[in-house]
Amino acid sequence: MKSGTYISGIGHGFFILWALFGGFFLSTEKPVPLQATDVSLITMAEFAALTPPDVPPVVQFDDPQPVEATPEDTAPEVAPTPDEPPVLPVPDEVAAPELDVSPPEPEVAPEPPVEDEEQPVIPTPPVLETPPVIAEPDEVATPAPAPRVAPEPAAAPEPDTEVAETETPPVAPDETAETISEETPATAPQEAATEIVTEAETPASAAPVRSMRPTARPARPDPVVAQDPTPPSDAVADAVAEAVASTTPSPPARPTGPPLTGGEKEGLRVAVQKCWNVGSLSSEAISTTVVVAVAMGRDGRPDTGSIKMLSFSGGSDGAAGQAFAAARRAIIRCGAKGYDLPVEKYSQWQDIEMTFNPEKMRIK
Amino acid sequence: MRLIKSVTLALVCLCAAQIATAQNGPLRIEITEGVIEPLPVAVPDFIAENPAAQDVAVNIARVIASDLSGTGLFREIPHDAFISQITSFSSPVQYSDWKAINAQALVSGAVSVASDGRMTVKFRVFDVFSDTPLGDGLQFGGTTGSWRRIAHKVADVVYSRITGEGGYFDSRVVFVSESGPKNKRLKRLAVMDYDGANLQYLTDASAIVLAPRFSPAGDRVLYTSYETGFPRVNILNVGTVKRRALDVQAEALTFAPRFGPDGNTVVLSLSQGGNTDIYKTTVNGGDLQRLTSTPAIETAPGFSPDGKRIVFESDRSGTQQLYVMGANGGEATRISFGKGRYGTPVWSPRGDLIAFTKQANGRFHIGVMRTDGSEERLLTASFLDEGPTWSPNGRVIMFTRESKGAAGARALYSVDITGRNLRRVSTEGAASDPAWSPLLK
Missing domain, CATH: 3.40.50.10070 (TolB, N-terminal domain)
Structure with a gap:
């Protein structure tokens, strides 16, 4: 009886598994072929750039001999006249632009030099009508940049607008309203990719820019084990012992309490990166990653004297020094008013290690 | 079953260790996005x-x-x-x-x-x-x-x-100063500070001059002159303004010269019998050595900073492309493969990039690429951009830009190798063919 039940169960099990997965493993049907056409979207500016706006002059790279047009070369060219080389007089003018010297051949020259104004008439080069070709990403010329490049573009704020992370419309007193709303200053993100606010328009901050690092709590002296019943009292020895005890570094405080949330960490990261300016770094320095340690005060301000480079990678010592200087400036500048960190979690962020990795910035 | 237990236990221990580490160490964050501003x-x-x-x-x-x-x-x-x-x-x-x-x-x-x-x-x-x-x-x-x-x-x-990188302000630029109407343009060699100050003319307008190139010490200039009616490479002392023709085969046409890094070697294009090839010689014209020998047009040669390689342009593949060969010739390797034509390659003083002119889709570009042709980037796009030259620190490229139309004038422009900071260089009148000197001593 049991054997029959087992056999039946196993058999049904195999049947269900086959029904579920058999077709998946044993299916020999090939997927229906699909026809796909690559479609690319281009902006009006790119389309205009791809469309020859005018008949440009013909340019020969250092040599006037004509080059056959190819489908990919849509620029007009000088019509070749290799079979009837003209006798060239002394050239005294330049008619067409050249990239380098364009030598006119003597009587045996196969074609006229581009340089020669006196040469036979060069027919107007035709514009080859070819469909616009969508340039490869690396072939698109970089547009003229804005003075400031930031992760997110931002329009120029109003003159009296205070710089803040989020945009807040100004609220003005409404005389007709029954309730008087409190006037709040307008805020907007710091301008990016348009023009930079001059220092003359930036109000000078009266806030202190430095703060003393809190001193470490003296270590509690170990209880004296009374080996000698009455050790002689030595004032000098006591003073030395006290001094040693006061200068003995306390063990690193283990963070207690709840850790920073992801949002709090992200807020700190965003706050620092706003001041991390890599625009003036050398090519080597912008390839260098530095790890920087900083001690923070309870008010969220960095202790400038504690900022030090722990390690670097990807560049020379000199490049690391430049990269560290930029990182240091970023920490100090954006922390001048104190980073927005929860005081109750101070033990979690009193010591911070920041890794400044400019890999993404190299391609901007 | 035992294996699953072991793996689970190991994962739990690993997570516990991670948590313990994260709680004991300082707060760690990584900054990957910054700003780029002056x-x-x-x-x-x-x-x-x-x-x-x-x-x-x-x-x-x-x-x-x-x-x-x-x-x-x-x-x-x-x-x-x-x-x-x-x-x-x-x-x-x-x-x-x-x-x-x-x-x-x-x-x-x-x-x-x-x-x-x-x-x-x-x-x-x-x-x-x-x-x-x-x-x-x-x-x-x-x-x-x-x-x-x-x-x-x-x-x-x-x-x-x-x-953290060298400057380029104490340097000079030699260029072709142009005047007169477009159909009767007068050309003179001129030299100025990199910012356009202290302009000084080196030749008169009696003959067309083209493609000046500084020596590594900045004391001499090679250029092409049509003084005899045909292109000949001349060498000029910037201090004394004395010049002479390079003593290379008198019956041949020579042009597109460039100094080697030793200041004594010269590479140039020599056209003879309807064929243009690249040759190497000395400033005295001796020891002429042919480096290429194909029926194609090979020109615009330039040394790498270490003098071991030469980049040049050739239409041996059917269109103008860039090639690199050894300083003594030999087999050349093509390095440009994009759509369009490439010309006037110039090796960066740092040795890491090659600047070039590109013509594609009816527009001209100044671009840079790695010396193996990778990472091509176009920095400019206009009606006509051509003839790049590097600043002494390899950070900036100066070139000629011509505006379209009958009244189109040629002017010098500079651009950072990032493509930013495109600006016109101040010159008196029209100008073309710039060549940047090394830093002055």
């Missing part, structure tokens, strides 16, 4: 230590500020924003006053002029937010007539200390 720098007027230095002290500070701002990497803070003034070269800097106006670097200096006309310029650079000087103070000496050069030298030091 660095605010304060350049107060230099202190005149005697009445004779009054004007030059102000002028030197203005040139330094102009040099730094012109790079696009710095932004000068207006003087009326200053909270404190530098009244003494030796007095301590009030860093807080400069921080308050967001000055991240400060340049202070002093100028004195002796009775014999000798001038001394001393300066310091400060990292304001670090409350420390950037390096030691320096001083340069010279005559009052050389105040612009001294200002450029100071700017070079400031640029180097802040960015």
Whole structure:
């Protein structure tokens, strides 16, 4: 009886598994072929750039001999006249632009030099009508940049607008309203990719820019084990012992309490990166990653004297020094008013290690 | 079953270890996105230590500020924003006053002029937010007539200390100065400071001159002259303005010359019997050596900074493309494969990039690529851009841009290798074919 039940169960099990997965493993049907056409979207500016706006002059790279047009070369060219080389007089003018010297051949020259104004008439080069070709990403010329490049573009704020992370419309007193709303200053993100606010328009901050690092709590002296019943009292020895005890570094405080949330960490990261300016770094320095340690005060301000480079990678010592200087400036500048960190979690962020990795910035 | 238990236990232990580590160590964050904007720098007027230095002290500070701002990497803070003034070269800097106006670097200096006309310029650079000087103070000496050069030298030091790479301000540019209508253009060789100052003409307009190229020491210029009616390579001493034709085969056409890094070797194009190839010779015209021998047009050769390789353009594949070969010739490797034509390659002084002109889709571009042809980037796009030349530090490219139309004029432009800071170089009238000198000694 049991054997029959087992056999039946196993058999049904195999049947269900086959029904579920058999077709998946044993299916020999090939997927229906699909026809796909690559479609690319281009902006009006790119389309205009791809469309020859005018008949440009013909340019020969250092040599006037004509080059056959190819489908990919849509620029007009000088019509070749290799079979009837003209006798060239002394050239005294330049008619067409050249990239380098364009030598006119003597009587045996196969074609006229581009340089020669006196040469036979060069027919107007035709514009080859070819469909616009969508340039490869690396072939698109970089547009003229804005003075400031930031992760997110931002329009120029109003003159009296205070710089803040989020945009807040100004609220003005409404005389007709029954309730008087409190006037709040307008805020907007710091301008990016348009023009930079001059220092003359930036109000000078009266806030202190430095703060003393809190001193470490003296270590509690170990209880004296009374080996000698009455050790002689030595004032000098006591003073030395006290001094040693006061200068003995306390063990690193283990963070207690709840850790920073992801949002709090992200807020700190965003706050620092706003001041991390890599625009003036050398090519080597912008390839260098530095790890920087900083001690923070309870008010969220960095202790400038504690900022030090722990390690670097990807560049020379000199490049690391430049990269560290930029990182240091970023920490100090954006922390001048104190980073927005929860005081109750101070033990979690009193010591911070920041890794400044400019890999993404190299391609901007 | 036992294996699953072991794996689970290991994962639990690993997670516990991670948590323990995260709680015991400092807070760690990674910054990957920054901003790219000009660095605010304060350049107060230099202190005149005697009445004779009054004007030059102000002028030197203005040139330094102009040099730094012109790079696009710095932004000068207006003087009326200053909270404190530098009244003494030796007095301590009030860093807080400069921080308050967001000055991240400060340049202070002093100028004195002796009775014999000798001038001394001393300066310091400060990292304001670090409350420390950037390096030691320096001083340069010279005559009052050389105040612009001294200002450029100071700017070079400031640029180097802040960015970590060499400057390019104390350099000159030789170019072809053009005048007259477009159909009857007069051309002269001219040389000027990199910023357009101190213009000096090297030849008259009696013959067409093209493609000047500086020697590695900046004391001589190779160029092509049509003085005889046909192109011939000439060599000119910049100091004496004396010139002579390069003594290469008299019956051949020679053009597109360029010095080797030793200052004695010259590569050029030589056209004979309807075929153009690349040759190597010396400044005296001896030891002529043929480097290419194909029926194609091979021209625009240029050495790598170490002198071991030569980049040139050739249409041996059917269109103009870039190739690299050894300094003594041999098999060439094609390095350009994009759509369009490539020409006028120039090796970067750093040795890592090659600048070129590209013609594609009816437009002209100045671009750069790695020496193996990878990572091609186009920096400009216009009706006609051509003839790139590198700044001494390999950070900036100068080139010729021509506007379209019958009234289109040629002018010199410069652009950072990032594609930013495209700007026109100040010249008197039309100009073309720039060649940047090395840093002056």
